[in-house]
Amino acid sequence: MTLGYNTLVVLAGCAMLGLAAGTVGAFALLRGRALLADAVGHAALPGVVLAALIVAAFGQDPRALPPLLAGAAVA
Structure with missing residues (x-):
């Protein structure tokens, strides 16, 4: 199964957003x-x-x- 270009762009964007949000959320939680x-x-x-x-x-x-x-x- 091959994924289209739009699907790959959306998946990459979601992955980067998840990584950034998780990182910021972890630091915010640790700092209270x-x-x-x-x-x-x-x-x-x-x-x-x-x-x-x-x-x-x-x-x-x-x-x-x-x-x-x-x-x-x-x-």
């Missing part, structure tokens, strides 16, 4: 910062969503980085 990072990430999510909705309501690109960062910071 795992729960803090999780809490900050979950606290910022509503601000990102509200910023995207507000920007989209004004007819702009809801994926623009500056408004999303501002929404995360406000939240």
Whole structure:
């Protein structure tokens, strides 16, 4: 069975992401910062969503980085 080029690219990307996330997660756990990072990430999510909705309501690109960062910071 041969795998197509797209499948190999996706598999390689998933493997690299898993390696990077596992490494960062291990260091965060060892330093005792795992729960803090999780809490900050979950606290910022509503601000990102509200910023995207507000920007989209004004007819702009809801994926623009500056408004999303501002929404995360406000939240």
